[in-house]
Amino acid sequence: MKPTSPAQRHMARVLAEKAAATSVHGEPVQGSAYDLMCAKLITDRQRLKQIQSIKKKIEVKREILPDYNEWVESTLKYGKGAQDTVLVTVLVWYIDTGDYARALEVAHYCMFHNLSLPDQYNRNLATMLLDEIPGEYLAGRFENPKEALATLKAVQLMTVDEDVPDQAMAKLYKALGYAQIGKIGNGDIEFDQLSEDDTSRALDYLRKALDLTDGIGVKKDIERLERRLKQLADAKTQTQAQA
Known part of the structure; x- marks a missing residue:
């Protein structure tokens, strides 16, 4: 054949x-x-x-x-x-x-x-993309967070106006948040090394994920990112006071 x-x-x-x-x-x-x-x-x-x-x-x-x-x-x-x-x-x-x-x-x-999609997949195309590609990242199957972030943003652009389950969109936001700060799978993140921009963007993504699905598993990392932002703000204030 x-x-x-x-x-x-x-x-x-x-x-x-x-x-x-x-x-x-x-x-x-x-x-x-x-x-x-x-x-x-x-x-x-x-x-x-x-x-x-x-x-x-x-x-x-x-x-x-x-x-x-x-x-x-x-x-x-x-x-x-x-x-x-x-x-x-x-x-x-x-x-x-x-x-x-x-x-x-x-x-x-x-x-x-x-x-x-064929009937056996039991979901529409947009939901499949939101389930599978972010799921691949969260499972640690991407090697490069920057390439993953570009891929995930492309998925976001393709699905932004689609009617999909909240859990599927939440998975995308969770993956985007972790890709923003370089967290792959169960890997550790040095939160005290994150820049203000990455911290702010990741926090926004994870908050969106939590807003869509309470059990998405990002609450502790949201707290860590909030502490990092406060740490950066305090450092900036101290620097300005000393100037």
Whole structure:
């Protein structure tokens, strides 16, 4: 089912581009190329379903995702917003495997065209993004807080006007707050080393999270950030008095 020769890959790309360009916005994608990709998706899902280990599932997803590259590229370039089960499923797999940059590319297209997730996900696309990408950060799966902060802000921009559960939006604000001060997973933070700007921004994010969901688990860190702001304000006042 996977094209192996350059000629086969070229033909697959041509058919994928045709399917993307000729399918109607809001309607299911049409064409033989889509039928083949759906058949492959069913086979890959069945393979994944037989695997118990989450780690192994992720490894297999990394292995099979390149098979979808031409379909994804063609859809992003030529697509008109037709409903595409393959694309939205692959979006979830990009998140699962930690390819957040690619996930954001696909998510932007899907959100712009208001695509739906398959029924088994039991939530809309915006809620999935708010659950999964901040969840990945809070679980310690991002290595760089600055890159994470940019990714989380992109998710915020895509979902800001969406109707989503408060818990999902609270998770985003919690992740944004922690990314602002460099806290990854259960890592420790030296609060007395934080700048006023980072402290203030993080405090604002965590307060928003707490306002949405009381049990979001940020109260102690809010208190620490408030103490840090007071410490910085007192130091500034003392400096001005001595001048």
